[in-house]
Amino acid sequence: MDEQGKAGGTDRRILDRISAMVDEERKLRAALSEGRIDQSTEQRELKDLEEQLDQCWDLLRQRRARTDAGEDPNQAGVRSVEEIERYES
Template sequence: MSGVEAEAEKQILGRISEMISQERDLRDRLARDAIDPSTEHERLNRLETELDQCWDLLRQRRALITAGQDPEGAHVRPASQVERYLS
């Protein structure tokens, strides 16, 4: 993996970590009754979708690298596509 590829992966992983922290904060605020459940649910849904998109982008990049192709060919897929994936 080149330095550019490593930096791109580092940025994606950094964003994932940031969103996980936001998710924890939302759950903590809900537990303290600092926000209402509907607000928390709406924000969590958005975060979970964006997290799924980031993980998908990271997997795409890694697959392209493994195949000897340019990881810059990876792109963020629409939520409607990513959310239909099965674990």
Template sequence: MSDKSILDHISALVDEEQQLRDGATAPGQNAERIRHIEHQLDQCWDLLRQRRAKREFGDDPSSARVRDEKTVEGYEG
């Protein structure tokens, strides 16, 4: 997976999230999907940061791995 493909995936997720937020006919109708997208976005941004850090320090960016939701969400607190 390349940085570009990660950024493309982030863009698609952001577009979907915006469509769900704009198109909701009832409050909370799409809340579960939106929450899932938010978690995926956090994971994608984390993966991209890992890749960039590895590249900066001379490591192989392809060795970066997607971390589980709980690990990534734990960074916010």
């Protein structure tokens, strides 16, 4: 498999992880509406999920930018939530 194929597989795994977290977010909201968890639990867990989602999207953007620039996407790395927030503000 060439480097492009490997990069695509890694990107697919990141997208699969994002999809799983979005599903988890839906489950949390349903659990709250059904009274299975309280609002503070939902908010705490949603905050954790949102931070992980931000990191996944950031990593995917880094990988795509490196690929577009002809660089190795595998040199991209997960950045801290604080670092990502600085870029988003």
